[in-house]
Amino acid sequence: MAAAKPSNQMDFTSPGSNAESPGPMEQLQSSPPLSRIGLNTNKAGMEGLDKTKIDQIIIQASKGSKYYENELQKERKVKEKIDTMLKELKQLSPSAIETSVAASDNDIATIELRRDLNHIIVHVDMDAFYAAVEMRDDPSLLNVPMAVGGQSMLSTSNYLARRYGVRAAMPGFIAKKLCPQLVIVKSHFSKYQEVSQTVREILSNYDPLFSSVGLDEAYLDITEYVTELMRGKEEQVPVEEENRVTQSFGDSSVENAESLKHSLVHQTDTKLIQIDPESSQETDAKLLQIDDPESYSTDMKSQHGSNESLNDTDSHQIDDLICDSDQCLPNSYWECAEKVVSEIRERIHLTTQLTASAGIASNKMLAKIASDMNKPNGQYMIPPSREKILEFIRKLPIRKVSGIGKVTEKMLNALGIVTGADIYDKRGLLRLMFSKCSYDYFMNICLGIGSCTVHSEWERKSISTERTFPDIWKPSELFQKCHKLCYSLTEEVEESNIKGKTVTLKLKTSAFEVKQRSMTFPNPISSFADIHKAARILLETEMKNNSQLKLRLMGVRLSSLEGTSKSPSKKRSTSAAATVSLDRFFSPEEKESSTMESKRVKMSEEVQRNSEDGFETKMSEEVEGSLEDGFETSSIEMKTCLKCPICNKDVPGDNAALNLHVDECLNQSAIEEMSIDPVDVSSCSSTGNKSFELLQQPSISKTTSKLATPLSRSTIKKSQRTGKQNSKGGSTRKGKAAVSTPVKSLKSFFV
DNA sequence: CTGTGAAGGACCC
């Protein structure tokens, strides 16, 4: 593998490659305050705005609100985190950093081995999706700044509105301040879903196994599609170079051409007629047009950020270095891919009257970034050569990378990192300052390496529902909310035939403080009775611990789902390749379409039976009371409980300790009650007798009442790197400061 | 030392 060798001499070695000077303090920018409240311009259509002015308006509008105060608080925390990070940075000796750089170079060589340029990955992204749909259906919206959502929150805005700083995830009333003429349209979800489905049908012609992200995005691996197209071309029309797409489309003996025609017909039948009866005619014409070599080249050139063509002799050489000549896709394939993607977008436009943007690259991370380059209604390809990729990444603002949000950006900024090149330059520091996971993530970014895995089915990990409302504090109201939420969650749970072990209650106080309290059953549950009891107990406990609990949001979630690869129940040894993402080895036949159908109990019945029964009344009185209740009623369980060291211990006067104690007992008794509850028919097989046995050693852990301790971060952890990467440079790093950095999982982007 | 839960957060759409 030639790849191993060049990897150490990074092409980043531009100016300041040795900028890893131990004390890059000059670069430590004191970031402006309110960075998390101000406008986030990291979005297409928001370039060149007067951010300062917009920020002023936003801040003006938010000042003094609970939300604002909470954001300030969070901002302070982040700042603190950064400060301690910088302090630790100062402690680092030059030699330590030097060593770290060497080790990092070593890591990079390893990571480089995973570079895979043999997939043509496409990221398709509908432009301002919801807004575009609304505009399409109501021409009066065409030339006005508009957004979709409500007074409290916008889902998206059109490009006109973006000129005012109005964007997704902005509350309506603030948007109005920025742009008084703004028209806010209510969202029509089902419509978006329909359109989305239409788009998906188109996409499936190019990659039947494509994966979608939300309603408006999707990843495709069109390698196979392109390959077949090219093969067809080679066989059928070996001479015609430029017109291969056309040719093969026109040739019915080619499989893809068949399928394409098929889909066209299909489309014509189902969609075009509804939208515009005449355009079916156009479809073919348009498609052919796209294939016109002239229009292609001019088109693509203008859309292509860089003028570099794939035929660059350079890239040939590089490619030869990097890839096995056998494996590497010929450049012509990538040229073809551009046409194919162009066609995809065109077809989307024809059938939906909406525009899409797309990115083409050798992995998902790059494709995603690329799709944003020529938004709206454009596409961009990052050529599959290592050199071109590095060149691209080098200048790339890190914030463009999916997974790097405002906090991570700020943290990296503090280290003087703004672009991909900076990441590479500071690799020594990063290796010392961040967890292995984060560090790996960063390295992959600056190398432009990512996952090519598109064809893996999504697996649900949790299911939840939550609701915001005007502040409430009356116990009866709180319980009512809880009940309602559990009900609707159960509906969904039953609909999807899901079972899970962990119930989490989410609370957001009127001060915007978010708390989560969870409880794990010994066996998967799904009935309203179980979910509600758990949620109810968690709520009771919280209310008990905080007598003036005032909430603006409540949510319930079920996780540790049955049949999840994470679930211990059916671990299919992913053994060997410990470091590799499960993604890769996930076996599709994991689904157990359970035997639960029979247990379907009518929700209404069940709710009625459970809603205001004795149990609940009991619970709403005194936590202690129900606690003892639990003990007494579940005499079978006495043994377990009696053995509980906490229960039998004298609880010290300390409040926190008492809480711990109570929580633990509550959880315990809760589970017992649920196991025993005669009403609970629907889940008897799982929470019935069996759980009695399991209850002997339940995995109940107490809900720690003492939270967070946000300050104790300053520690230098010795979270050792367990990776296999340090074969050469030695340095098994021990004293690594793990500044916790939230980072998109490697699973999603990297192999 | 590993695995698991619980709680808190960052991020994405």
Add this chain to the structure above:
DNA sequence: CCCCAGGGTCCTTCATCA
């Protein structure tokens, strides 16, 4: 005057345990 969502995923820290 109206005053910051909801559904998910993953990572990290801590505690406790087997």
